[in-house]
Amino acid sequence: MQPVATPPASQPSAVRASAAGHADAPAVEFRRISKAFGAVQANADVSFAIRAGTIHGVIGENGAGKSTLMSILYGYYQADSGDLVIKGQPRTIRTSMDAMRLGIGMVHQHFMLVDTMTVLDNVMLGNEGAFRLAPRRAAVLQELRDICARYRLDVDPLALVHDLSVGAQQRVEILKQIHRSADILILDEPTAVLTAQETASLFEILRLFKAQGKTIILITHKLQEIMDITDDVTVMRAGRVVGAVRTQDTSREQLATMMVGRPLQSELPRAPYAPGAEVLKVSGLNLTDANGVRLLSDIDLTLRAGEIVAIAGVSGNGQSELLEILSGMRLPTSGQLDFLGRALPFAGRAHADGLPAAFRKLGMAHVPEDRLRDGVIKDFSVMQNTVFGYQDGMTNRWGLLDLRAIARRCAGLLQAFDVRPNNPDLRIGLLSGGNQQKVVIAREVAAAPKLMLVGQPTRGVDIGTIESIHTELLRLRDEGVAILLSSVELEEVRALADRIVVMSGGRITGELPVDEFDTTRIGLLMGGMHTS
């Protein structure tokens, strides 16, 4: 069987052909790469090498600089200083075309696919060969079928992208890169959207690539993945390389320590588990969307005061929709919600217009999973955002906002939650992700809710803030607030939950108390009803 398919006619031949004499040169070498965005040094003097034909992990928590580094490699940004050496030759990569010509391919976290077109058309985009599409189509179709067979990619090239599952879409992204003769493949947080089974399939595919002599760069923050599949690991922290080791020579604990700079906080203090009265009862919740797709099926859930229930699951399995319904942003198709013993007021409504306000009034608070899209007004000041959703309660008798009271309250919140910079008039869009999240949480906590809905509390948040957010959530729990939390990070679920509920394919596939936490079991439940 032939190795990698011959490159398409319009592409220059891969650099691999001139590998003679550079056979043991690293596939990629970063030499003193530095990059700053304004006052933030995203990459500082980064130097390490990636051996050819290996799977190389780059690990670090949010804001460590790994994505920036890969963006430089792929031509999206130019480094301020330093060199890139690809397959033994120093190279200037100014655009992603340059990177592609060097055989570098990137599978992004957010797929770059056109939903309304077929897989075939998506692959041909940018690579069409001629003004008329028809001649190349047949050839490319065959090439894709060959690649799919060789790497067991299980994708139908004539399928429409939006009919494919998330896992399949990711395989399309990989297919695109292989078709362009990429032999250095960058994968940016690939397993964030995959179930355990799909992750296993992906890793099989990666091992096949490695066997064919390709180099894989895996960007991740999941320690277990590093241990499972990589040969070498580079650890980044605050824009610098803090460790570069062979995977076999290290351990999860060691990597974690390097990642964080200090030993991982083993466990945050919490009061003994003593849940109180029932706060929320979800009965038979169903959600079907306009296209007839069942997003939620028969959801039953109970939440008591003083407990944290965490919903574990890969994103896209209904958790987002569930939180939207529970917060009043969306109406269910059927089902019952009881809050503090009384049914929530959405019966007979045609739409959810204004419903979140009603829920808030009853004592529910919501930290949305996408804070920029849903939780804040980017162009409003920090102070204005501290009353977002609560502005009607901060007025004087003429309906005008009581600015002094708002300012006082804001000052208190910024202080208590250590928001930086402590400037109430700054546009919130200028704050870091972690500080924005602190403002949102501060605001919701200040309403003294009986129930807190929290979606992905630490997405895009730096490690220091993660700990303070976790501490705050535990404090609320100890004070008797019922918290329903949704997270794709199993570590977070384990750290915070009293009870864990696992969702897959719009259903609850399992429930267990935290002391029965078992990665394998939860992984199976997460993959439970999922059809790939």
Next chain:
Amino acid sequence: MTKTDLPRWATGFVLPLLNLLSALLVAALVIRLLGESPIESLTILVNSAIVNPEGLAYTLFYASTFVFTGLAVSVAMQAGLFNIGAEGQMYVGGLGLTIAMLAFDAHLPGWLLIPAGMLGAALFGALWAFLPGWLQAKRGSHVVVTTIMFNFIAASLMNFIIVKYLIPEGQQNPASRVFADGAALPLLSTWFPQLGDTPLNIALPLAVVALAAYGILVWRSSWGYRLRATGLNARAAHYAGVRISRTIVVTMLISGALAGFAAVNSVLGSTHYLSLNFPAGAGFVGIAIALMGRQHPVGIFLSSVLFGALIQGGFDLSLEKPNIPQETFIFIQGLIILFCGAMENLYAPALRRLLGAARPRHATTKEPA
């Protein structure tokens, strides 16, 4: 419309000024091509519209109308709605005004009659904006195209109504009968004789009051907070409990009412009868004003005065220079909308560079992940 991270005085004053100057520069070029001197034209315009006290009175008279159409468009913009229908809403508002006058002007004294007319104007203007607003809220029909369509529909409808029902017996002119004397808005020349025989009336102080109310309501009230949140991020506003559908409809109603109210000055302050196409483009001027004035009360006022000057000065200019007819100012309007609205950030990079050279960067920029 993107906000830059330039200081407020730069985005609020310098950029709009530069944009305005660019528009005027292009206009000057065209005037040159028409064989006239831009400087001379500008001089005639300024003399007529500002220097001459009676001309100034006319400028302010026109400005009074424009403040209301400018407010109409501005309020809608705050909610993220682009109301192009102010023209039609003003036209139909004129009908509401007329109905009140025709029904009551023989029976009611002025101090009851005029408010009745104002109510009729606002009501009918709001009515005309209701359907586009409702369609946007409930069916997602884009308010830009629907309001434009309603402008055309209004033109046809009003044509029909005026010709069929309002022309008095024996008249040829497509207009209603003249309203009773009591229906005239009190003229400001009653108190300020220097203003001479000009139509400047109480609509001007009313306009100022409206601007103040707008400023307070939009920036200081919780209703205004909800309005601006909706315009900036409707989904987040929904999260915050704002009733988006209702907000859209109410905003369009208010916008239509304001546009309708603009008819009061045009009709009761000037002609005293309803005539065909009396808005004469005031609704579209409102769009230019809202963009140029950046939906800010002071900006709206200044822009309204500017346009009043352009109309007044433009009229005299067209008499003296037949090559520069009044339609030239429609062209200038378009240029202003282009530079102040669509190209509002044209000079921002240059300004940023200029300022960046003078002061150090904020240390609070968000890091990429």
Next chain:
Amino acid sequence: MEDLHIATIVVSTIRNAPVLMFAALAGLFAERSGVVDIGLEGKILGSAFASAAVAYATQNPWYGVLAGVAVSTALALVQAFVSITQKGNQLVCGIAINIAMSGLTFVLAQFFFQQGGRTPDLGDNRLAEIVLPGTAALDNVPFLGWLYGHVIGGHSVLVYAAFALVPVVHWVVYHSRFGLRLRACGENPHALDAAGVSVERTRYLAMFVAGVLCSFSGAYLAIVQSGFFLRDMSAGAGYLALTALVFGNWRPLHTVLGCLMFGLFGAIQIQLEGVDLPVVGRIPGSLIQMIPYVVTVVVLAGLMAKSVAPKAIGKPFVKSR
């Protein structure tokens, strides 16, 4: 008698449609690439004036058409600059161009021709009508003679161009490299960018094509349908074309059906004037004029078809990492 009316309606529909067809197909390219084209109206007006003026001045309608192309394309490129490079508000830009052209065309017409803002009549010097061979011979044959001579044959060159354009546009959009990139641009420009193709360049090209196509709408309006330019003569055609796009779900064939529908309403409109209808009597002309605009609102209210716009429409492209 009734047959004559229907016959006239059919022929009128065919002759009304091209104004909208050119504009709608122009809008299709712009909007499929992700740029909202509210400025069709201004481009139609601008090219209508330019083509009528130059056609009169040179006594050659084809030079007029060329002039129209130049003006409309220039305007389209201004829109492109504002929308793509400046990342400005596309709706505002379109409205600005429409208003600016409304004023400028009048002023220039007045300046050059002193006829109250219109251009002089072109008389017979319009684009030739194509009379199919054998029309006179078949004239006496019932129905077929009419079909051959007046429905299929006997229209202006531009009418045939408009209809011929439809399969061409369809092919370009769905079977050419440009079309593939165009569609990607409008649905997910990041995908196009990641593939190494310039989003900006694709959009500029799309706007250029839109400019060229739209110009024929104005040229047709001024040279073929009327023989002169008159102030604001487009009367909302640009917006009707946009509505046809919504109606046709941004697909060439269906969009043209929408244009034909509007053409049909226009034809019926003319027939209704001065006609006594049962029950309602004679409908006044001004109310009949409303019909196309009311139809537009009905279409936009979604009462006629469920419509899905290109996903990335109206959003300036900003590379995000």
